[in-house]
Amino acid sequence: MDINHKLEELALSLYHIDAVKFGDFVTKSGIKTPVYFDLRVIVSYPGVMELISLLLYDNAIKDSKFDHVCGVPYTALPIATLLSVKTKKSMLMRRKETKSYGTKKSIEGHYKQGETCLIIEDVITSGSSVMETVTDLKKEGLKVEEAVIILDREQGGKTNLEANNIQIKSLFTMTELINILVKNNKISKQMGSDVINYLKNVQAPVTIAETDRTLLPYEKRAELTSNQIAKQLFTIMATKKTNLCLSVDLTLSTKILDLLQKVGEHVCLVKTHIDIIEDYTDNFIVQLKQLAQKFNFLLLEDRKYADIGHTVSLQYSKGLYKVADWADCVTVHSLPGEGILKALNGSVNNESKGVFLLAEMSSEGNLITPDYTEATVKMAAKYPELITGFVCQKKATFKDPGQIQFTPGVQLESSKDELGQVYNTPEKVVLENGADIIVVGRGIVAAKNPEIQAVVYKDTLWKCYTKRVSGKME
């Protein structure tokens, strides 16, 4: 019997054992559905179990290379067991609930860091259950790149998992399963198309916030943010292929404008300290904005506001520099408390503006503690539409893939300046520390040829980012 006949046999068996049912059902979340899948019943049918493992082996597994198999608890566990025996590869088991005693391990079995694990799952909808298992395996240092599935409901799971660098092979898509049942007169044509249309319209939400944000491409993260400036920055980075922010720490406006004419095409963001400019005029801002438009970069004023809300709202919108009129985003300390964010939220009204909150600093001996960092991230969570991201140094500082890690203190070689600035390399900040936008000041500005140096930084940083999201890290 060929594979198509065997798939047909499996589809009909699933129908006969009531693993697929049609009618009026209500899901756990109270939504009406015309179809219901419950593959938990397969354990009572050894013939079906045997057929599933045979088909998964022939169709999806026999050419794959892996050291272990792991079933997503619970329905896929017995299938994973059969496949472990068939392939003679060891099986790992993920505990849904971590033990509160003994080893407290979430993954049972023997394995070594760097070994690969293949995931087995019965049905995917959004892909979140597969992702939970992937996350736990990765925490243990295992590599996970592939999952094999019995049924893909075609509700976003494949896209979500592929965005997390997990390739999917399934025995059936929902459409294929329904077509077999229609062809064999198990359900009417009308019922078949109703079900397919229904399931395609009820797309599962993207549920990847628990996954490692740094593995997602900028395009995907643009879809996951609530802040308009973060959305624009992710899109600019993906389009211009640059995650370089130039810190134009120069004191003459003409020098800044000259430099940006040369390097504007290589950056996604330009960071200013407006109050260090000695020949400031409103015309400087007009020209700065023209360059931003011409080269498609955004403007960040690194003002590091740190006063009470009322004062900050004045500093932001009034005075000589009227920052609110031209800067797309600003940097802000969380030190004074939430009032500072309320003030900025109030000042921007409905305009698209953003805030990078300082959660950590690059300078040696700074007084920010882990508790302060954690409280800063918590505070930001209350203002998702205002917060673009965090000025920080570590990947673990925050999880939300819709927010941007903005990391200063970067040069091609690790070093320090004479006033305590600490420099890490592009490889370290992007691959190890999770930086999304990387700030370079003197590394470019003080170079003999800033234009050439900007290209060197841009290319090096982008290479690190593509390596990170392709999952090809040693």
Ligand SMILES: O=c1ccn([C@@H]2O[C@H](COP(=O)(O)O)[C@@H](O)[C@H]2O)c(=O)[nH]1
């Ligand atoms: O923790 C922080 C926060 C901000 N900065 C700013 O970034 C640039 C870095 O310039 P380099 O010449 O590359 O050192 C500068 O404007 C700082 O004010 C930071 O360095 N560290």
